[in-house]
Structures are given as structure tokens and as C-alpha cells.
Amino acid sequence: MGKILEVKNLTIHIKTHKGVVQAVRGVDFYLNEQETLAVVGESGSGKSITMKGVMGILPKNGKVVDGTVMFQGNDLTKYTERQMQQVRGSEIAMIFQDPMTSLNPTMKVGKQIEEMLKEHCKEMSKADRKARAIELLSLVGISNPEARYDQYPHQLSGGMRQRVVIAIALACDPKVLIADEPTTALDVTIQAQILDLMRDLQKKIKTSIIIITHNLGVVANIADRVAVMYGGKLVETGDVADIFHNPCHEYTKGLLRSIPKAHEKGGELQAIPGTPPDLMDPPVGCPFAARCQETMIVCQKFMPDYTECGKNHKSACWMLDEMAQEVKADEK
DSSP states (O other): OOEEEEEEEEEEEEEETTEEEEEEEEEEEEEETTOEEEEEOOTTSSHHHHHHHHHTOOOTTEEEEEEEEEETTEEGGGOOHHHHHHHBTTTEEEEOSOHHHHSOTTSOHHHHHHHHHHHHOTTOOHHHHHHHHHHHHHHTTOSSHHHHTTOOGGGSOHHHHHHHHHHHHTTTOOSEEEEESTTTTSOHHHHHHHHHHHHHHHHHHOOEEEEEESOHHHHHHHOSEEEEEETTEEEEEEEHHHHHHSOOSHHHHHHHHTSOOTTSTTOOOOOOOSOOOOTTSOOSSOTTGGGOTTOOHHHHHSOOOOEEEETTEEEOOGGGSTTHHHHHHHHO
């Protein structure tokens, strides 16, 4: 499968009354056709703002200051807002974590699906739009879709509402679906159902998916590849099996250690000590250096390049340098 989306050196700044936040700092990643890429990291790592940059929906105080977003041979960072409006929804769609803020509480859910069709599929008749809306409600696993079509969001459960949001996003058969924490606002059993739904839908409609999450359990269930972000940087990327079984970056290792283990009931959770870096004044070296148990002087002074850890697996960590153990010994 070829690449459908490729991001290079994406750099995003957010202006605030206190100064400029360097929210995303030279991020590179790609998405293959019919693949699921999970972007993981703690709050403030730059996951969501990266994808808003891809979609061209940054807040007014946000700006892409460098980099390219190549989609089907075109650089979306060069598009006007009118051009991006044609891409959003029809070619690349995005769903957000809280379905209640994504849905209009005063409009029936069927009509909300039709609004997307009216915007991007102008040739469809009114009858065809209604038929397509009902078809989509059925596709996302909503029983009795004809009746649900005429209901308002408040009449549906949280899981049902998220299914409606997914139906709206898929209305025009987008080539890429970006899901920002799509299960966070749902209880555990409903989370599993939504993940199963997304897996099934990908097989049926052959879309490519980027899922943004801080939950590594979600990653294990749905992803083909993983991109780990920290401090506005992408610190490790690789196939899901490599990330879980052979993590290379110390931050990735810390994330994996912090996952609760079912067979260790009553034990303490292993948190990563320290706090994330201040992106108004980001560190010149590795963004994780201040919290890393293996940190060396070089980590604090210089940003590491990517080192290949295996096929399709790379990490930006000085510990992977062949001189690392010798340097650590000298520093003791």
C-alpha cells in the first residue's frame, strides 16, 4: 500500500498573552492506505494540535510556521480556506472525543448527516440524502435506524451519539479519518464497542485512520503503527508490535511501565516522575531529558537525530548511539 498522507517538518506556534507556545516542533510522519496509525502521548504533547494543523482548523492564535502536509500529491498547507473546506469532510474527516459538542442539540440526527451530504455531495436529491443517512446509521451499528433518524442527540446514549458522529464523518466516504480520543468520554464497555466498530468499518470502506489517544490499551486493540509524541516532538515511531515489545525511547518505556497490570492487583502504578517541558521555552536538547532516568549531558544540550531500531522502527534518543554506554561510564 502506498502513502496517502505524508507530513514533514510540521511546526506550529500558538500565540498567547504570555508569549509564543512552540506546540509542534518539526514533526514527520506518514499514513499508508487502509492503515491505522495511533498517535500517543500525554496531554500537552502536541497530538491534537498536530492533527488540527493537518486539517487546517487551528485556533485563530495558531499558525503553521513551517513544514508540508502532502495529501494525494498536494500540499494542504498551501490551500486557501475555501479549498480546505472542500477537502474537510469529503476527503479527510475528523471526529472528536465529546459527541455532545460535535452534534447540534436542536437538530435531529438524520438531518445532521444530511447537512454533510448537502455540503459535499450536491448532486444528491433530498430522497437520496435521507436514504444515505439511514444507511449510514445502520452501517455504524445503530438498530432501527429509520426511527433514530428522527431523534435528537439528547434522546440517544453516549455510545449512540458517538456512532452518529462517526456516521457524519463517513458520510462522503473520506479517504482519511482522524479520530481524536474517540472513546475517552465513554464507559469501558462502550469504548470496546466503538473500537470494534472502527475496525469493522475500516475493512468495509477501506479508509485510512489516525487515532489520537493517551490510552495504550486502545493502541494495542486497533493500531497497525504507532507514533509517540512528547514535548511537541515525535520521539518514536514503529509497528505496534515493536513499540510494545521492543520500545527504544525512554519515554515510550515509561508509558508502557505505567500501564496497570491485571496480574499485579494492589500494586502501585509506576508514574513517570517530573513534569512536561514548558513549550514557551522548550529545551534545546531531548524534550524528555529532565525526566529521564538515563539522561546524559549530551541529552540536555543537543537534540538527538532518529536512529533506526529495526524495519519501520526509529527513535530519537541518545541512548541508542553506539557511544552512549561509554559516555555514561565517563559521567559517573
